Each structure stands twice: as C-alpha cells, then as structure tokens.
Amino acid sequence: MKVAKFGGTSCASADQIRKVFNIVNSDPTRRIIVVSAPGKRFSEDTKVTDLLIRCAEQYLANGEGTKEYEAVVSRYREIAEGLELSGEIVDVISTDLWELLNGDKSNPNRFMDAVKASGEDNNAKLVASFFQSQGVAARYMSPKEAGLLLSDESGKAQVLPESYENLKALRDLPEVIIFPGFFGYTPEGALVTFSRGGSDITGSILAAGVQADLYENFTDVDSVFAANPNIVYQPQEISILSYREMRELSYAGFSVFHDEALIPAFRAGIPVNIKNTNNPSAPGTKIVFERPKTDQPVVGIASDSGFASIYVSKFLMNREIGFGRRLLQILEDFGFSYEHTPSGIDDITVIMHDQLKDKEVENKIVKRIKEELCADDVVVQHGLSMIMIVGEGMRHSVGTTARATKALAKAEVNIEMINQGSSEVSIMFGVKKVDEIKAVQALYDEFFN
Ligand SMILES: Nc1ncnc2c1ncn2[C@@H]1O[C@H](COP(=O)(O)OP(=O)(O)O)[C@@H](O)[C@H]1O
Numbered sequence: 001m002k003v004a005k006f007g008g009t010s011c012a013s014a015d016q017i018r019k020v021f022n023i024v025n026s027d028p029t030r031r032i033i034v035v036s037a038p039g040k041r042f043s044e045d046t047k048v049t050d051l052l053i054r055c056a057e058q059y060l061a062n063g064e065g066t067k068e069y070e071a072v073v074s075r076y077r078e079i080a081e082g083l084e085l086s087g088e089i090v091d092v093i094s095t096d097l098w099e100l101l102n103g104d105k106s107n108p109n110r111f112m113d114a115v116k117a118s119g120e121d122n123n124a125k126l127v128a129s130f131f132q133s134q135g136v137a138a139r140y141m142s143p144k145e146a147g148l149l150l151s152d153e154s155g156k157a158q159v160l161p162e163s164y165e166n167l168k169a170l171r172d173l174p175e176v177i178i179f180p181g182f183f184g185y186t187p188e189g190a191l192v193t194f195s196r197g198g199s200d201i202t203g204s205i206l207a208a209g210v211q212a213d214l215y216e217n218f219t220d221v222d223s224v225f226a227a228n229p230n231i232v233y234q235p236q237e238i239s240i241l242s243y244r245e246m247r248e249l250s251y252a253g254f255s256v257f258h259d260e261a262l263i264p265a266f267r268a269g270i271p272v273n274i275k276n277t278n279n280p281s282a283p284g285t286k287i288v289f290e291r292p293k294t295d296q297p298v299v300g301i302a303s304d305s306g307f308a309s310i311y312v313s314k315f316l317m318n319r320e321i322g323f324g325r326r327l328l329q330i331l332e333d334f335g336f337s338y339e340h341t342p343s344g345i346d347d348i349t350v351i352m353h354d355q356l357k358d359k360e361v362e363n364k365i366v367k368r369i370k371e372e373l374c375a376d377d378v379v380v381q382h383g384l385s386m387i388m389i390v391g392e393g394m395r396h397s398v399g400t401t402a403r404a405t406k407a408l409a410k411a412e413v414n415i416e417m418i419n420q421g422s423s424e425v426s427i428m429f430g431v432k433k434v435d436e437i438k439a440v441q442a443l444y445d446e447f448f449n
C-alpha cells in the first residue's frame with residue numbers, strides 16, 4: 001500500500017487534478033491520497049492558502065472581506081467547471097467558507113487555523129467528488145473521523161502519538177481515501193494546523209499510521225536538486241538521499257519537502273519518494289534509511305535567510321558553571337527559541353530565526369545578558385543567512401571544510417560563522433544575506449562543476 005501526497009502545484013487547476021487522477025488510477029496500491037489546497041498555477045499566482053489568510057485577516061479586522069472570499073470561491077469554481085462537476089460541490093464549498101468566515105472569531109488563532117485549513121478540506125471534497133464522477137470508489141475522509149490528533153499549538157501543531165493507532169483503521173477501508181493535508185484536531189476537538197507546507201507532514205503521519213510500503217510525495221520538479229533551482233541554473237538531480245541528509249537539507253532551505261515531514265516515516269521505516277506530477281514516469285528522489293556510499297563528499301547545498309545572532313563574550317566563560325543555560329533562559333523568558341549555539345573558550349554565539357523585530361526588546365535582552373551574566377561584550381547582528389553543505393560522505397573525506405572556505409574566499413564572501421558541530425553530515429556557514437546567492441553558487445561550483 002502506498003500513501004501519495006499531492007502538493008499545491010499538483011492541485012492548482014482542473015488539468016493538474018486530472019493528472020493526479022491518472023497517477024492514482026495507474027497504480028492500484030495508491031490507496032491513501034493526501035491533497036493540499038490549490039497552489040500556484042504560474043509563478044506570480046497566489047496560493048489558495050495565502051488568499052484564505054488575507055480573507056481571515058480582513059474578517060478579523062473589518063468583519064467582512066467579500067472580495068477575498070470571492071477570490072477563493074472562484075478558484076474552486078474554475079477547477080470544478082474544468083472537471084465538469086455539477087455546481088453542487090461549489091455550493092458546498094462556498095457555503096462552508098461563508099459560514100466559517102461569519103462564525104465565531106472570539107479566538108483569532110483558532111479562527112485563522114480553521115480558515116486556513118478549509119483550503120485543503122474543501123479541496124479534498126472536490127477531488128473526491130471528481131474521482132467518484134470518474135467511476136472510482138473514492139471517499140473524502142475527515143482528519144477528525146480518522147483520529148488525527150495534534151498538540152494544541154495553532155499554526156505549528158505536532159502529532160500526538162495516539163494518532164498512529166487511530167489511523168491504522170484506514171488500511172482496511174475499501175475505497176480510495178482522499179484526505180486533506182495540513183491540519184488535525186486537538187483531543188478536545190479544536191482544529192489546529194501544522195506550520196506552512198504541512199501537508200507533507202500529514203502524508204508522512206498517514207504513511208506511518210497505515211504502515212505503508214512507500215510514501216510518495218508528488219510535486220512539480222523531477223527530483224530534489226543539489227541546490228535550489230531558483231539560485232543555481234539547472235542543478236544536478238539527486239536520485240537517492242539518506243533520511244539524515246534530507247532532514248538537514250529541508251531544515252536548511254530545500255522547500256520542496258517540509259523539514260518535519262521525514263520523522264514519522266523515518267521512525268516507521270518507510271521510504272519516501274519525491275516525484276513529479278507533470279512527469280510521473282521520472283524516478284524522482286528516493287529517501288532511504290541508508291544509501292549506498294559514493295566518493296562524493298557533498299550531496300546538496302541549501303540556504304535560508306532571516307537569521308540573527310547574539311554574540312556574547314566573557315573572559316573565563318569556560319570555567320563558569322551554567323553560563324549557557326542562563327543565557328538561553330533569558331531568551332526563553334522573552335519566548336524566543338534558538339537554532340544553534342557555536343561556542344569557543346570565552347565566547348558563545350546564539351543563532352536564531354530573527355525574532356528580534358522590536359528594538360526595545362532587543363535592548364532589554366542585551367541589558368539582561370550584560371548585567372546578569374556580567375558579559376564583557378554582547379553584539380547582535382541581523383540580516384544573516386545560513387548555508388548548509390550536506391553529505392554522508394563528508395565524514396570520510398578530508399578537506400571538505402577547506403574546499404568550502406576557499407571557494408567562499410575566492411567569491412569574496414566573508415564568513416560570519418562556521419558550525420561543524422554535532423551533526424556528522426553537515427557544515428553550516430553564516431554569511432550576510434546580501435552574499436547568500438553568491439555563496440551558494442560558489443559552493444555549488446566547487447563541489448559539483
Ligand atoms: N533543492 C531543491 N530541489 C527541488 N526543488 C526545490 C529545491 N529547493 C527549492 N525547491 C523548490 O520547491 C518547489 C516545490 O515545492 P512546493 O512549491 O512546496 O511544491 P508543492 O506545491 O508540490 O507542495 C520547486 O518548484 C522548487 O522551486
């Protein structure tokens with residue numbers, strides 16, 4: 001049995017949904033289908049999820065947003081007409097959204113989650129009704145009915161372990177199941193969504209729950225490439241990756257697959273195959289527990305922007321018990337998470353997604369670090385990008401860091417920070433945002449050209 005997830009680009013239009021149908025129909029083992037909300041039809045287009053967010057914001061601010069509501073409904077109408085479905089399904093969708101938007105807004109986070117989730121929920125209903133119109137025994141399955149239980153964290157929920165036992169029952173259903181991605185319910189019955197791109201996570205959880213043989217993730221590229229194709233021209237295709245490599249790459253910026261989506265499939269030992277809806281015969285990229293060794297040290301180069309760093313130095317920091325804990329406690333007091341903490345003898349840098357938007361908050365944090373930890377120096381830097389070079393082969397090959405730093409120096413990129421910490425499969429470089437593209441291109445040239 002396979003679980004197949006089709007992303008926003010695969011559901012963006014009637015033509016795309018026909019491709020989804022043909023792919024599912026061509027393989028009787030594709031039994032559980034996860035769909036996203038309709039995504040972009042062309043690069044300047046807007047995803048339905050983004051239309052819905054605007055819509056919810058309008059309703060929260062002004063109590064109405066007819067233009068935004070119409071924009072969403074017209075996307076579904078266009079798809080339904082293209083699939084030659086009766087107007088009934090559009091009525092179901094438009095009524096559902098109207099009732100949602102005019103319903104309870106007393107908890108804005110809950111309201112936002114429910115409106116966002118309606119993108120996938122209504123699309124799953126639409127896709128199920130198209131499959132039925134083609135004579136396939138298919139049914140829409142609500143995450144509530146299936147027992148997909150999540151933690152109560154709006155917009156960033158996590159799966160609760162009891163979900164897996166609940167989801168097992170989907171295995172025995174005779175129909176093709178069309179399951180909306182991106183959301184589930186708390187044990188108390190409130191709807192919550194994953195973080196953006198979270199339909200990948202739904203697919204992985206379902207694959208683990210039903211103990212699928214394979215989790216297929218259909219998108220709009222033939223494979224995962226060795227670098228972001230929007231940064232490097234025609235990057236090499238990657239045919240196989242280990243779970244650890246993909247986890248690092250997706251965390252560090254390969255937006256093709258959500259970085260939290262590997263864990264459920266990985267723990268259940270289920271391989272993942274990333275494939276192209278527009279070219280389903282291409283083999284795609286396989287993600288497996290262990291891949292055959294090659295002599296290539298680096299398999300991929302990922303990058304992401306929007307980081308800040310807090311550099312703290314204090315003479316004899318190494319002798320002081322609890323310094324790191326107290327530093328992180330100060331950030332925790334302000335509700336900030338951190339990503340990395342490279343450190344030296346007398347200094348430590350905390351790298352975080354830039355949550356320091358408010359200068360007043362930043363000053364308060366710096367003051368507390370100086371006063372409470374008696375730090376000699378505290379320097380905050382904004383506008384950083386992190387670049388990660390990843391490969392299982394790095395462990396066994398000498399000189400990878402030297403090659404990377406030399407390539408960056410040649411491209412006149414100043415390295416703000418290097419972290420070759422605990423992960424044995426990656427090295428991270430912090431650079432200024434303005435240097436990000438140049439740095440990725442230089443590293444790609446070094447390791448792939
Ligand atoms: N290293 C990479 N390999 C492949 N695609 C990448 C990579 N980095 C970024 N992408 C982008 O990810 C896109 C697919 O992800 P996404 O738009 O979320 O698809 P979907 O709509 O299927 O969820 C590709 O079109 C590509 O532009």
Ligand SMILES: N[C@@H](CC(=O)OP(=O)(O)O)C(=O)O
Pocket residue numbers: 006007008009036037039047049050119181182195196197198199200
């Ligand atoms: N539609 C949601 C969830 C998702 O996974 O979408 P996509 O498959 O288009 O990345 C989002 O845009 O965040």
